[in-house]
Amino acid sequence: MEELRAKLPANAHPIGIDISKTEYALVGFWPWIWTFGGDPMHEDNQGNVTINWADDGTVKAFQWLQDAVKKNWTPPDQAIKAERQLMSTDQMVFKLDGPYLTGILQSDNPSVYKSVADVNTHWGVTTTPVGPGQSAPVTCADIHNLGMSANSNNKDLAWKLIDYLTSNKQVLTNYLVTEGVFPHKSQVASGGPYANLFSDDISQAFINKVFPTMRPPAYHPKYSQAATYVVTALQDIAGGANVPKRLAQLNTDVKTVFGQ
Numbered sequence: 001m002e003e004l005r006a007k008l009p010a011n012a013h014p015i016g017i018d019i020s021k022t023e024y025a026l027v028g029f030w031p032w033i034w035t036f037g038g039d040p041m042h043e044d045n046q047g048n049v050t051i052n053w054a055d056d057g058t059v060k061a062f063q064w065l066q067d068a069v070k071k072n073w074t075p076p077d078q079a080i081k082a083e084r085q086l087m088s089t090d091q092m093v094f095k096l097d098g099p100y101l102t103g104i105l106q107s108d109n110p111s112v113y114k115s116v117a118d119v120n121t122h123w124g125v126t127t128t129p130v131g132p133g134q135s136a137p138v139t140c141a142d143i144h145n146l147g148m149s150a151n152s153n154n155k156d157l158a159w160k161l162i163d164y165l166t167s168n169k170q171v172l173t174n175y176l177v178t179e180g181v182f183p184h185k186s187q188v189a190s191g192g193p194y195a196n197l198f199s200d201d202i203s204q205a206f207i208n209k210v211f212p213t214m215r216p217p218a219y220h221p222k223y224s225q226a227a228t229y230v231v232t233a234l235q236d237i238a239g240g241a242n243v244p245k246r247l248a249q250l251n252t253d254v255k256t257v258f259g260q
Contacts, residue, residue, distance in 0.1 A: 037133015
């Protein structure tokens with residue numbers, strides 16, 4: 001990163017780390033926490049969550065974030081949308097993102113990225129780096145879902161819409177695929193009905209290299225409430241707050257959310 005910073009112009013950055021006060025900033029930071037060996041919120045699939053936002057790996061991850069801001073490796077206050085726009089104009093080198101980046105880059109800078117092939121010419125995809133607390137790459141399973149309210153008065157109609165949006169061939173090929181959204185992996189793997197639409201290098205990298213490294217965070221009914229405290233701490237630490245002290249406070253806050 002130091003070498004990249006030295007070679008890049010002042011308006012460009014080696015890496016993008018979402019430091020906005022949005023829940024998605026936490027989605028983007030989970031892989032870095034895990035890479036440094038942190039496991040601050042662990043759910044046992046039975047609804048029980050173990051919380052320790054002051055563990056050694058988590059402290060190291062947040063310290064790395066603070067150092068990255070201080071050294072101007074990453075913009076100090078950009079959300080993911082703004083970072084993607086920087087990518088589209090060659091002002092950012094690395095960023096964690098999903099397979100939809102092909103559609104987003106085409107939308108953000110259509111004069112340069114006229115097709116998926118153009119995106120593949122300019123960009124490549126690989127796994128996260130192996131860090132001091134992780135023996136293999138790891139990324140966050142950020143799965144976009146459609147659902148209906150249990151209180152809906154039109155459940156049959158809602159299900160028909162969900163079924164249509166996720167199974168209709170015209171929707172899949174003309175909308176979802178063009179935006180970079182993947183159907184079920186079995187449909188895009190070799191021999192699947194849409195495999196030919198995901199034959200480019202970026203798609204293949206996601207299918208064969210990135211997807212196997214996905215790990216879900218501690219999704220729980222109180223996850224979003226806890227996330228508001230986490231992203232506030234993320235911003236505070238990026239702004240220079242003492243890392244161990246701020247994470248100790250965060251640990252107390254999140255435990256309170258879960259009644260611990």
